[in-house]
Amino acid sequence: MKDFFQKASAQLQNQLPFVLYRQPKSDILQSFFMADSKVVSTEFTRSGFTFFPFDNRQQNYFFDLEKSTYNEIEIIENEIFESINQSKTSIEEDEDQKRIYIQLLAESIHLLKQGEYQKIVLSRPIQFQLKNHNVFETFQKLLKLYTNAMVYVWYHPNEGIWLGATPETLVNYSQSQLKTMALAGTRVFQENSSPEWREKEIEEQGLVSRYIQTKLGKYSKQVKASATYDKQAGNLVHLNTDISARIQQKDLQHVILDLHPTPAVCGLPTEDAKSYIIENEKYNREFYAGFLGEINLPKVKTRSRSNRNQETLAIKQRRAETNLYVNLRCMKIKENKAQLFVGGGVTASSNATEEWKETRDKSQTLLKVL
Numbered sequence: 001m002k003d004f005f006q007k008a009s010a011q012l013q014n015q016l017p018f019v020l021y022r023q024p025k026s027d028i029l030q031s032f033f034m035a036d037s038k039v040v041s042t043e044f045t046r047s048g049f050t051f052f053p054f055d056n057r058q059q060n061y062f063f064d065l066e067k068s069t070y071n072e073i074e075i076i077e078n079e080i081f082e083s084i085n086q087s088k089t090s091i092e093e094d095e096d097q098k099r100i101y102i103q104l105l106a107e108s109i110h111l112l113k114q115g116e117y118q119k120i121v122l123s124r125p126i127q128f129q130l131k132n133h134n135v136f137e138t139f140q141k142l143l144k145l146y147t148n149a150m151v152y153v154w155y156h157p158n159e160g161i162w163l164g165a166t167p168e169t170l171v172n173y174s175q176s177q178l179k180t181m182a183l184a185g186t187r188v189f190q191e192n193s194s195p196e197w198r199e200k201e202i203e204e205q206g207l208v209s210r211y212i213q214t215k216l217g218k219y220s221k222q223v224k225a226s227a228t229y230d231k232q233a234g235n236l237v238h239l240n241t242d243i244s245a246r247i248q249q250k251d252l253q254h255v256i257l258d259l260h261p262t263p264a265v266c267g268l269p270t271e272d273a274k275s276y277i278i279e280n281e282k283y284n285r286e287f288y289a290g291f292l293g294e295i296n297l298p299k300v301k302t303r304s305r306s307n308r309n310q311e312t313l314a315i316k317q318r319r320a321e322t323n324l325y326v327n328l329r330c331m332k333i334k335e336n337k338a339q340l341f342v343g344g345g346v347t348a349s350s351n352a353t354e355e356w357k358e359t360r361d362k363s364q365t366l367l368k369v370l
């Protein structure tokens with residue numbers, strides 16, 4: 001593992017693009033290393049790794065499998081960076097920024113009450129200066145703390161470093177079976193007590209669930225949804241419904257672009273909420289609330305790695321998987337400055353101060369490891 005991080009470190013020093021990631025509940029660390037920093041846009045018919053912005057008019061990035069060095073290594077638990085400094089769990093928030101955000105929330109709630117929008121997901125950046133920061137140490141702490149999350153560090157010289165630990169799947173797709181989730185509603189996790197969900201959270205999660213099922217219904221007659229349950233994500237709990245559908249490979253790209261952005265990160269009606277966000281948040285979300293992950297990646301089973309004959313390669317090709325995650329609980333690092341991105345769904349029954357607190361609670365996911 002040490003060699004691996006040394007290689008990633010050299011890649012960063014040479015200002016060459018890369019991504020390291022570990023998917024939920026996996027003990028395999030995966031990586032793409034690029035030989036040059038040429039910008040390539042995502043091609044859903046090829047195999048590789050995508051990094052896709054919230055606003056699809058902005059540049060997205062694709063690490064094409066054929067043009068990268070792809071690697072998998074097993075994570076050895078006791079080789080992961082040990083000490084997790086839990087002391088820095090709060091930063092001094094700028095009072096002006098807080099006031100401006102609460103005002104935007106209040107104005108938006110007022111609009112929502114008039115019925116033009118059903119839901120708007122608002123967000124804000126939190127900026128601060130880093131001292132003696134090591135990206136790979138932070139990444140290893142994220143790996144250790146958030147085993148149920150997609151944990152990643154992504155870099156391109158044009159965009160800087162992005163790090164995150166997201167609990168939300170956009171699409172898992174393999175052999176015609178698509179799985180996704182409707183994740184929304186937030187409470188602080190408390191040991192030995194399950195949250196009592198209020199009408200507001202049940203409503204905002206229900207909107208997401210129905211929206212996704214309707215979208216998938218355009219492509220599939222077989223859309224299934226689980227019962228809604230509590231899903232823990234670090235210091236938080238969300239409401240979640242697992243949704244699955246049979247989708248033909250030829251439709252996959254359309255399904256992905258049709259689902260993104262879901263009302264878990266944008267709102268309803270989608271296009272109106274998106275315009276409202278872009279106009280009123282007064283900052284660029286960039287890749288926050290976008291999505292990232294593998295596209296058509298031939299699945300290499302660790303056990304069969306030594307057996308590289310034609311036959312196994314053919315099997316691998318057929319078992320290509322797409323595993324995409326919504327880019328939440330993430331931050332950007334550029335020149336010793338960190339920017340965290342936090343947001344939450346707002347409806348007519350929201351309370352502005354409570355919504356501000358929710359974003360503060362969400363910032364803990366990353367502040368814990370800095």
Ligand SMILES: C=C(O[C@H]1C=CC=C(C(=O)O)[C@@H]1O)C(=O)O
Nearest residue numbers: 184185186264328342343344345
């Ligand atoms: C938009 C975010 O969270 C989404 C996912 C789970 C719960 C959410 C909520 O309670 O509003 C959001 O929909 C974020 O973490 O920045």
